[in-house]
Amino acid sequence: MTDLDQFRADTRAWLEENCPQSMRTPRLNFDDAYWGGRRPDIAHPDQKLWCERMAGRGWTVPQWPKEYGGGGLGKDEAKVLRQEMARINARSPLESFGISMLGPALLKFGSEEQKKEHLPRIARGEIRWCQGYSEPNAGSDLASLQTRAEDRGDHYLINGQKVWTSYADKADWIFCLVRTDNSGSKHEGISFVLFDMDQPGVTVKPIKLISGSSPFCETFFDDAKALKKNLIGEEGKGWTIAKYLLTHEREMISAFGTAPKQSLGETALETVGADASGRLANGVLRRDIAQYQLDALAFGHTMARVGDEAKAGQGLGPASSIFKYYGTELNKRRNELNLAVRGEGALGWDGEVYDGGRLSRDWLRSKGNSIEGGTSEVQLNIIAKRVLGLPDA
Amino acid sequence: MALVLNEEQVMLKDSAAGFLAQKAGVPQLRALRDGNSAEGFDPAVWREMVDMGWAGIAIPEDFGGLGYGYTGFGLVLEQVGRHLSCSPLESSVLVAATLVNELGSPAQKARWLPAIAGGDCQMTLALQEGSHHAPERTAATARAEGDGFVLNGDKVLVLDAATAGHFLVVARTAGEAGDTEGLGVFLVAAGTEGLSVEPRSMVDSRSAGALALRDVRVDADAVLGEPGAAWAALERTLDIANIGLAAELLGLSVEAFERTVAYLQERKQFGRIIGGFQGLQHRAAELFAELELARSTVLKALQAIDGDADKLSLLASAAKAKLCEVAARATNEAIQMHGGIGMTDEHEIGFFIKRARVVQHTFGDYNYHLDRFARLSGF
């Protein structure tokens, strides 16, 4: 038995023993996940238990170093863990912007002290984070942000407004882009700071989405304080960190594009019916679904190829630049087709027959995928310029 | 299998690219066309390809080939697509040799595969009859008579028909059009009585032709495998052929795209480089994304041949459908983004769209393979 086989056997046994039965079903939706934090939303008591057990092994962040609360696993072991979790349908124990966004940035740009302070608390799900990037006048043109940070010795005093701050009302801390200097170009003078949201200078107002939920907020800073020890990297040099973090955010969002288990085609056979030869009765719908499934398959193979190339030491090729754009557009296509396939059954907004309107709300929520984390148009601009070498528009 | 190329494969790809750029690029294709070449390729260049081992690249070592597998072959075909190189590599090696290998008896393999690998025999498949690829609708017949068969029927789009020494004719010993049972593959030498070959002029300037078979007599040992039971091997061969053609379309599309991007970087209008116009930038960026997906489907499918994957048909139709779609888009955008110059015969970009459509159509186009992909996906 190779080491990896042994690891698989051990992992399988441990998961069998420790993953609660209730955590072996797919989540109902985005909000049915466990996000941790000081005031966690707990839909089921097993969520917390499952998170604690996984965190105990460092497996909420399998590939982070052990000294920061991670599992210290290599790529191959992490893959085995994912496969073994998928085998029993185990849910991810912890959803977290700390894990998917801030963590990678801290690992790369944080000081030893900062890593030791923040990473383990992310890994254990103790602190829930939100992302303070966008402002009313700084969306796609993020670098034009105006939230000010004034130097007050051991801390900064922060004034201004953020918007679309996902889960700001539930988050304990924020990673925030602020302007410490106005004199240079817009990319200079931006600083990357962390601070506690639980202070008088921070006000949060939830905004309701078209899907009916209110995951994001307006966030106001009125003499909010950020300790200087929580400035990441150098003052005024936060743009590099901000961009690095965005690549991780985009990676997370593009994963929405991977295909679900029951194919749309199979579902459509149930809802629309088959013709005498067993083909889906409506040829127009059949064509749309086939095109979607073909692209979803090809996208999956592309994610795998880029991963394999990176593993083989060939670096992250230009193909990775398409993930955010393509994955989110695919997810929108899938949701749109889901509506077409399920017809009336997907148009419910509330009530048990409609499973609380899950399908229509998921469909509406998916529209945001190609906006959040940098819009599809911005992604195409990036490909055109960075990959294809075309001049500025 | 990891979706990456190993060092040996990268070297093969590079050497193929170097050779084809020099010996079999678009200028050579133009010269063949303008010279009304009877062969449709340059026999001397083909000889060099054979000497480099390309004609035996996927043929097992036991039968005189390199045993290098289809992933390696696919890399060569990708380069063939990039340079629009003309040779019997598709007809004789990708298709015919594969069919002999999949369906032939040990004696037939020993007789024909080394001959193909050594370039002494050029063979081609005669399958299509109507306007579209529909193998199970084959109507050509093979009637048992004496200790042999008598063949009748008509075939079109027989690749490299003018130069082929042997034809692998698909014909029916039983059943009727639509049945997959009852199909056989018969080896017919050029010049056999009752066989006439009519070379036809195709849009891509490559050689293809029509066959008429009128009471063509062949011996019993001309049957590949069991008469009437060719379907499984024929289907697998067509899957492999379509994956190979998808690899060719990949190279063709990437080349057309790169030439287009280069033009966007150089052409000026309204006092600026046209590549700065966002309307063009986004279309180019979308195409780039599609090409990356296309590359993954081709590589996955090539590896599935070598790895004997059970979903070969699904992956083959996925690859061909995706590449048909992307090749059409890449070549259409190439013409449009070149403007008027793209419409001229003098410019090379037009050769790409012409070749693309013939390859797309060969052994099933987008509509055929997307439909098959859906069927194999269970709907």
Ligand SMILES: Cc1cc2nc3c(=O)[nH]c(=O)nc-3n(C[C@H](O)[C@H](O)[C@H](O)COP(=O)(O)OP(=O)(O)OC[C@H]3O[C@@H](n4cnc5c(N)ncnc54)[C@H](O)[C@@H]3O)c2cc1C
């Ligand atoms: C569900 C959701 C969650 C979010 N969560 C967060 C969060 O947690 N934290 C946070 O900071 N932000 C968050 N955002 C904000 C998000 O990052 C911004 O919405 C996004 O960057 C776009 O900015 P904008 O909304 O100002 O749109 P705009 O930039 O005004 O864009 C409007 C339209 O113009 C197009 N456009 C803009 N510039 C160009 C250009 N140069 N070329 C071509 N087209 C262009 C855009 O593509 C878009 O179609 C979230 C957004 C959504 C939808």
